[in-house]
Amino acid sequence: MLQGYVIIPVALAYLGVLFAIAYFGDKRADAGRSIIANPYIYALSLGVYATAWTFYGSVGRAAADGVGFLPIYIGPTLMMALWWLVVRKIIRISKTHRITSLADFVSSRYGKSALLAGLVTVIAVVGVVPYIALQLKAISGSYAILAAHPDIAAVGQRASAPFATDTAFWIAMLLAVFTILFGTRHLDASERHEGMVAAIAFESIVKLAAFLAVGVFVTYGIYGGMGDLFARAASHPRLATLFAPLSGAAGGYANWAWLTLLSMLAILFLPRQFQIAVVENVNERHLGKAVWLFPLYMLAMNVFVLPIAFGGAMHFAGTSTDPDTFVLTLPMAQGHPALALLVFIGGLSAATGMVIVETIALSTMVCNDVVMPVLLRVRSAWLAERPDLTGLLLGIRRGAIVAVVLLGYLYFRLAGEAYALVAIGLISFAAVAQFAPAVIGGLYWKGATRAGAFAGLVAGFSVWLYTLLLPSFAKSGWLAESFVSDGPYGITLLKPYALFGLSGLNDITHAMLWSMLANIGAYVLVSVVTVQSAAEQAQASRFVDVYRYASGQLDAHAWRGTAASPDLAALLAQFLGAERAEAALEQHARSRGLRGASELPGDGALVQFVENALAGAIGGASARIMVASVVKEDALSVDEVMTMLDEASQAIAYSHELEQKSKALMAATAELRAANERLRELDHMKDDFVSTVTHELRTPLTSIRAFSEILHDNPGLPVEERQRFLHIVIQESERLTRLINQVLDLAKLESGRAEWQVGDVDMKAVVEDSVAAAGQLFTAKDVALEVKLPSHVPTVRGDRDRLVQVLINLLSNAAKFVEAGTGRVAVTVGSDAREVTVRVADNGPGVAAADQRIIFEKFRQAGDTLTEKPQGTGLGLPISRQIVERLGGRLWVESVPGSGATFAFAFPAVR
Amino acid sequence: MKLSTAKSQRLLVLFLVGLMLFNYPLLALFDRAATAFGVPVLYVYIFSAWAALIALLALVIERSR
Numbered sequence: 024m025l026q027g028y029v030i031i032p033v034a035l036a037y038l039g040v041l042f043a044i045a046y047f048g049d050k051r052a053d054a055g056r057s058i059i060a061n062p063y064i065y066a067l068s069l070g071v072y073a074t075a076w077t078f079y080g081s082v083g084r085a086a087a088d089g090v091g092f093l094p095i096y097i098g099p100t101l102m103m104a105l106w107w108l109v110v111r112k113i114i115r116i117s118k119t120h121r122i123t124s125l126a127d128f129v130s131s132r133y134g135k136s137a138l139l140a141g142l143v144t145v146i147a148v149v150g151v152v153p154y155i156a157l158q159l160k161a162i163s164g165s166y167a168i169l170a171a172h173p174d175i176a177a178v179g180q181r182a183s184a185p186f187a188t189d190t191a192f193w194i195a196m197l198l199a200v201f202t203i204l205f206g207t208r209h210l211d212a213s214e215r216h217e218g219m220v221a222a223i224a225f226e227s228i229v230k231l232a233a234f235l236a237v238g239v240f241v242t243y244g245i246y247g248g249m250g251d252l253f254a255r256a257a258s259h260p261r262l263a264t265l266f267a268p269l270s271g272a273a274g275g276y277a278n279w280a281w282l283t284l285l286s287m288l289a290i291l292f293l294p295r296q297f298q299i300a301v302v303e304n305v306n307e308r309h310l311g312k313a314v315w316l317f318p319l320y321m322l323a324m325n326v327f328v329l330p331i332a333f334g335g336a337m338h339f340a341g342t343s344t345d346p347d348t349f350v351l352t353l354p355m356a357q358g359h360p361a362l363a364l365l366v367f368i369g370g371l372s373a374a375t376g377m378v379i380v381e382t383i384a385l386s387t388m389v390c391n392d393v394v395m396p397v398l399l400r401v402r403s404a405w406l407a408e409r410p411d412l413t414g415l416l417l418g419i420r421r422g423a424i425v426a427v428v429l430l431g432y433l434y435f436r437l438a439g440e441a442y443a444l445v446a447i448g449l450i451s452f453a454a455v456a457q458f459a460p461a462v463i464g465g466l467y468w469k470g471a472t473r474a475g476a477f478a479g480l481v482a483g484f485s486v487w488l489y490t491l492l493l494p495s496f497a498k499s500g501w502l503a504e505s506f507v508s509d510g511p512y513g514i515t516l517l518k519p520y521a522l523f524g525l526s527g528l529n530d531i532t533h534a535m536l537w538s539m540l541a542n543i544g545a546y547v548l549v550s551v552v553t554v555q556s557a558a559e560q561a562q563a564s565r566f567v568d569v570y571r572y573a574s575g576q577l578d579a580h581a582w583r584g585t586a587a588s589p590d591l592a593a594l595l596a597q598f599l600g601a602e603r604a605e606a607a608l609e610q611h612a613r614s615r616g617l618r619g620a621s622e623l624p625g626d627g628a629l630v631q632f633v634e635n636a637l638a639g640a641i642g643g644a645s646a647r648i649m650v651a652s653v654v655k656e657d658a659l660s661v662d663e664v665m666t667m668l669d670e671a672s673q674a675i676a677y678s679h680e681l682e683q684k685s686k687a688l689m690a691a692t693a694e695l696r697a698a699n700e701r702l703r704e705l706d707h708m709k710d711d712f713v714s715t716v717t718h719e720l721r722t723p724l725t726s727i728r729a730f731s732e733i734l735h736d737n738p739g740l741p742v743e744e745r746q747r748f749l750h751i752v753i754q755e756s757e758r759l760t761r762l763i764n765q766v767l768d769l770a771k772l773e774s775g776r777a778e779w780q781v782g783d784v785d786m787k788a789v790v791e792d793s794v795a796a797a798g799q800l801f802t803a804k805d806v807a808l809e810v811k812l813p814s815h816v817p818t819v820r821g822d823r824d825r826l827v828q829v830l831i832n833l834l835s836n837a838a839k840f841v842e843a844g845t846g847r848v849a850v851t852v853g854s855d856a857r858e859v860t861v862r863v864a865d866n867g868p869g870v871a872a873a874d875q876r877i878i879f880e881k882f883r884q885a886g887d888t889l890t891e892k893p894q895g896t897g898l899g900l901p902i903s904r905q906i907v908e909r910l911g912g913r914l915w916v917e918s919v920p921g922s923g924a925t926f927a928f929a930f931p932a933v934r
Numbered sequence: 935m936k937l938s939t940a941k942s943q944r945l946l947v948l949f950l951v952g953l954m955l956f957n958y959p960l961l962a963l964f965d966r967a968a969t970a971f972g973v974p975v976l977y978v979y980i981f982s983a984w985a986a987l988i989a990l991l992a993l994v995i996e997r998s999r
Contacts (some may be wrong), residue, residue: 093980097956100984104949104991108942250972257969266974269965276958283956314945315992322984329977 030169030367037368038201038375041222045205048218059220060305062312068220068299069317070227072099072290073324074154075161075374076448078230081325083347085332089265094279096325098286100318110291110300111310112466116569117301121639124384125297125458126392130644132465132566133473134559137644140392142477143458146484147294148385148427150454153495154293155381155431157447158374159198163191165370168351169363195432198378199425206383207420216383220303223380226372231324233369237350238327240362241334245353249330256333259340265333281532285449288456294384295377302384378428386423391642394419399648413600416640437499449531450491457483457538460546468550469563475550483542490534494519588625590653591633598640598649607636630654716766719897723755723762730755765898772905781910783933784821786852786859787812793830794850800838806846808834816852817932819859821910829903829914833863833926836899840867840924860929869920878916879904903928944994948987955983 051058058064077095084092113128122128125147130140167190205219246252256262269275290296304310335349344352351370354362395416409415460483461476497506510518517523520530522537555563596604608620611632615623623629630650637646730748734740740748771777794810801808830850837848849864870878879900907914907928918924954960964979971978 090976090980094956097952097980097984100987101949101952101956104945104952104987107945107995253969253973263967266967266969267965267976269961269976276961279961280957311995314995315988318984318988318991322981322988326981 030166030364033364033368034371037371038197041225041372041375042201042204044225045218045222048221049208049216050218052217057217057305059217059224059303062309063316064220064224065304065309066313066316066320067224067227068303069296069313070231070320071223071295071299071376071380072293073227073230073321073373074377074448075158075370076154077324078234078370078373079161079165079347079350080157080448081328082332082335082349083345085328086336086346086349089268089329091268091279091282092328093325094282095286096321098283098288099290099321101283102287102290103314103318106310106314109463109466111307112569113462114301114304114307114310116466116566119569120565120643121635122643123302123639124388124391124642125292125294125462126388127638127642127644128297128301129458129461129465129476130392130642131638132462132562133471133476134556134562135644135647136473136477137392137396137648139473139477139480140388140642140644141396142480142484144385144388144392146454146457146480147388148430149492150451150457150487151294151381151385152427152430152434153447154451155378155428156433156435157451158378159191159195159431159435160447161370162194162374163189164348165351165367166190166194168348168355169367191435192432195428198375199382199428201375202379202382202424202428203421205379206386207417207424215303217303219379219383220299223299223376226376227320229372230369230376231320233365233372234324234350235327237354237362237366237369238331240357240359241353242327242330245334245338245357246330252330252334255337259337262333262336278529278532281528281535282449285452285456285531285535288459289452292455292458292462293381293451294388294455295380298380298384298387378431382424382427385427386420387642389423389427390416390419391640391645394423395641395645396648399645410597411600412597416598437501450495453491453531453534453538454484454487456535457487457542460539460543464546464550465563465566467567469560469567470555471546471550471563472553472555473559474553475546475548478549479542479544479546482545483538486538486541487534490519490522490537491530494530587653588623588629591625591629591650592620594649594653595633595636598637625654719762720759723759727752727755727759762898765902769898769902769905772902772909777909779822779909780824781820781822783818784823784826785818786816786826786861786930789823789826789830790850790852790861793827793834796827797831797834797838800835801848804838804841804843804846806838806841806843806848809847809849811849811851813852813854817854817859819912819930820933821912821930822906825906825910829906829928830861830863832899832903833928836926837863837865837867837924841865842867854932857932858929859932860927862925862927864923864925866923869922869924870916870918871920875916875918879914941994945991948990948994951990952987955987956980 048058059068081092081095116122117128120131122131126140126143129143130136133139205222206216242249242252246255253266257266269279291300331349331353332346335344335346335353338353338356339349351363351366354360354366457480460479461471464471465476493502494507496502497504505513507519509515515521515524520526520533522533525533525536528536592604592608595607598604599607605620608623611629612618612620612623615628617623634646634650637649640646641649730752734745734748734752768777790810790812794808798808800806834848834850838846841848845866847866849862851862851864853860853862904914907930910930912928912930914926914928916924916926961976961979964976966975968975
C-alpha cells in the first residue's frame with residue numbers, strides 16, 4: 024500500500040493544505056482581519072520548537088538513557104516563567120526600534136554596529152545549518168523506511184546515491200521553493216508573515232495529534248496500558264536500569280542541569296524562535312496565555328515518549344532497528360500502514376515548520392546584516408542609481424533561503440550520517456546559546472559595550488567551534504580521528520572533548536561549560552575596560568529603560584543636523600517601493616498634525632521615522648548607513664546625549680537659558696534638581712506677572728497724574744472743564760482700585776489662600792442677586808436685560824458669594840461690549856439630570872475663534888490692545904474661571920463673531 | 935508597570951521553584967528503581983511536578999491583574 028506513488032501525493036497534498044492556510048492567512052491580514060491575533064495561535068506557533076528532532080529523536084534518546092531527553096522540554100518550561108519579564112521587554116524594544124531579527128537586535132543594542140550584526144549572522148548560520156541537515160535527514164530517512172514497507176530493515180548508508188534518486192536533495196529543493204513562496208512573496212517593512220504563522224500553528228496541531236495517536240496505539244494497542252508496559256520493561260535487564268538513570272551515570276545531574284540551561288537559552292535564541300516569539304508577535308498581551316499553554320503543549324508531546332521508547336526497545340530487541348525510527352516502525356510492524364502514514368505526515372510537518380521559519384529568519388539576517396551592508400559599502404553608487412530596490416532585496420532573500428537549505432543538505436551529506444538526531448540538534452543549541460550573554464546582558468546592563476559583546480561572541484563561538492563542530496567533522500572523517508582521541512598534534516591538554524583535562528562530562532556539557540566561561544568572561548571583562556561611544560550609550564539607555572521612554576519623542580530630541588525631506592522620501596521609496604513609501608510618509612505627516620507629506624520638515628522626527636521604517640526592511644545597521652548618506656549630522660558628545668535623554672524623560676521643555684542656569688545644579692541629586700527647576704518656573708511666572716501688573720497699573724496712574732497736573736497748573740480753568748477732568752480722575756482711580764482688588768483676589772486664588780464657604784447653593788437666588796447688583800450698569804447704558812428662570816432649579820455645591828462675583832463679572836463684561844441703546848443681554852438658567860448651566864448671552868461683536876482661548880489668560884483682551892482703549896482690566900475672566908474650576912465647574916465661551924457671544928458656566932447638580 | 939509587578943514577582947518565584955523541582959537533590963530522591971501505579975517513580979515525579987508547575991503558571995497568569 025505504501026509505495027512512493029501513495030506517499031508522495033499525500034505529502035504534496037499536505038503541503039498544499041499548508042500553503043492554502045498560509046494564503047488565506049495573508050489575505051485576511053491584508054484585509055485587516057488577522058486570524059493569528061489571539062494568544063492561542065501565538066502559543067501554538069511557538070510549538071515550532073518541536074521539530075523532527077522531537078518527533079523522532081526524543082524516542083531514540085529515551086531508549087538510550089531514559090529521562091535524559093526531558094531537560095530539552097523542561098528548560099523551555101522554566102524559561103516560559105520568565106517569558107513575561109524577559110520576552111515582553113525584548114518585544115517592546117523590537118517594536119519600538121523595528122527590529123526584525125536577532126542580529127538586528129544585538130547590533131542595535133550596541134550602537135547599530137554592522138560588524139556585530141554580521142558576526143551574529145555568521146554564528147547563527149553556522150550554528151543552525153546542522154539543525155537544518157537534521158530535518159532533511161529525518162524526512163528522507165522516514166520516507167525511506169515508509170517506502171520499504173513492509174520490510175523494516177535498518178536503512179543503510181545512502182550517501183552514495185546519485186542526485187537524481189537522492190530524496191533528501193529533492194526534499195531540500197522543495198522546501199526551499201516552499202519557503203520562498205511562504206516568506207518572500209512580498210517585502211514587508213515589519214518582516215511579519217501572518218500566513219506563515221497560521222500554517223505553523225496548524226503544523227503544531229498536526230504533529231501533536233500524530234504523536235499522541237502513535238503513543239496511544241503503542242501504550243494501549245500493543246501493550247495493556249502504562250502499568251503493563253513498564254512491568255514488562257522492568258524484567259528487561261537493560262531497560263530496568265533506565266528506571267533510575269541519573270545517579271548511576273557519571274556527571275548525571277550536572278549534564279541534566281546544563282542541558283536544562285541550554286534548552287532555556289535555545290527556546291529564545293534559536294533564530295526561528297526569535298522570529299516567532301518576537302518578530303511575529305501581534306500583541307504583547309498574547310505572551311500571558313503562552314506562558315502556560317506552550318509548556319502544556321510540550322508536556323502533551325512528551326507523555327508518550329518513554330512508553331514508545333520502551334515498547335520499541337522490547338519489540339525490536341535483538342534487531343538492528345534504529346530507536347530514532349520507533350515511532351514509524353512500531354505501527355508498521357503491527358500492520359497499521361495508515362497510522363504509519365499519519366506519523367510520516369506528523370514528522371513532515373515538524374520538519375517543514377522548522378525549515379520554513381528557520382530559513383526565513385536566517386535569510387532576513389543574511390540579507391540585512393551581511394549582503395546589504397557589504398553592498399552599501401562596496402557598490403553604494405550603483406545602488407543609489409536604482410530607483411526601486413525592493414526587487415533586489417527580495418532576490419537576495421530568496422537566494423539566501425536556497426543557500427541556507429543547500430548548506431543544510433551539504434552538511435547532511437557530509438557529516439549527518441555519523442550522528443543520532445539528538446546529538447546534531449544539541450550542537451546547534453550550544454551555538455545559539457552564545458547569544459545569551461550579549462542579549463540578556465544588553466537588556467539589563469547599561470555598561471555593556473560593543474567591544475565587550477564582540478569579544479564575548481567571538482570567544483564563545485571559537486570555543487564552540489573547537490569543542491563541538493570540529494569533533495563532529497572528525498567523526499565524519501574530515502579530520503583525523505586522532506584529533507579527538509589524542510588532541511591536536513598529540514597535545515592531550517587540548518583534546519576537544521576534555522579541554523585542559525576536564526573530563527567526566529558529556530561533550531555538550533563540557534562545551535557549554537567552557538564556551539560560557541569564555542563568552543561571559545570576555546563580555547564582562549572587555550565591557551568593563553572599554554568605553555562606550557555616544558551612540559552606544561544612547562542605544563543602551565533606550566534598550567535598558569525601554570519602559571520609561573515613550574517612543575519617538577526621545578529620538579527626535581537627540582538629533583542635530585540638517586536634512587532635506589525630498590532626499591529622505593526618495594531613500595524610503597528606493598527600499599519600500601514608491602507607493603508604500605508615499606503611504607507611510609502620508610501617515611506620518613497626519614500623525615504630526617500636518618496636511619500632507621509635502622509639508623514635512625526635514626527635522627529629527629522625520630529622520631528618525633525614515634530610519635525606523637528602513638530598519639524594518641534592511642536592518643538597523645544598514646538603515647543607519649543609508650540615512651547618514653543623505654543627511655548632514657553633527658556629532659553629539661556623550662554629555663549632550665545624556666542631557667537630552669534626561670530632558671526627554673522628564674518631558675519638560677525648558678528654555679535653553681534656564682537649562683544653562685540649572686547646569687550648576689546638575690551635580691545635586693535628581694530630586695533636588697527637579698524641585699529646583701519647578702521653583703524656577705514659578706519664579707519666572709511671577710516675574711512675568713509682576714511686570715504685567717506694573718504696566719497695567721501705570722496706565723490709569725499716568726492719566727490721573729496728567730489731569731491732576733493740568734488742574735494744578737491752570738487754576739483758571741472753567742468749571743465745566745474742571746468738573747470733566749475731576750470726573751476722569753475719579754474714574755481712573757476707581758479703575759485702579761478695581762485692578763488692585765482683582766490682583767489681590769487673583770493672588771489669593773492662585774496661592775490657595777482664598778477663603779471658601781462651600782455649601783448648597785440655589786442658582787436662582789444667585790442670578791437674582793447678581794442681576795439686582797449689576798442692574799444699574801444696564802439702565803445707565805440703556806441696554807435691555809432679560810432674565811429667564813425656570814420654576815425649579817436643582818441645588819449645586821458652591822460658594823454663594825463667589826458665584827455672585829462670577830456672574831456679576833460676566834454681566835458687566837456683557838454690558839461693556841454691547842452697543843448702547845440696541846444692546847440686548849439675556850441670562851438663562853437651564854438644568855438637566857447632571858448639570859445646572861447659567862448662560863449670559865449678548866448681541867455684541869462676539870469673540871473671534873482665535874481669541875476664545877486667550878481671553879481666559881491674565882491681562883489678555885481680545886482685539887488690538889495697542890490701538891484700542893482697553894475696556895476692562897483683563898483679569899475678570901481669569902478670576903472667574905479660577906473660581907468656577909476651583910468649585911468643580913466649567914466656564915466657557917461660545918461665539919460666532921458678529922452675532923454676539925455667550926459665556927456660560929455649569930456645575931454638577933446635587934441629588 | 936506597577937500593576938504587573940506582583941505578577942512578575944510571582945512568575946519569578948515559580949521559575950525558582952521550577953529550578954529546584956527539576957534539579958539535584960530533589961530529583962535524586964526519586965531516582966530509584968521503585969514504581970508508583972506501575973510506573974517508575976522518577977517518571978511519575980517529573981511529569982506530575984511539571985503538570986503542577988504549569989497549573990501554577992496558569993493560575994498566576996489568569997488571576998493576577
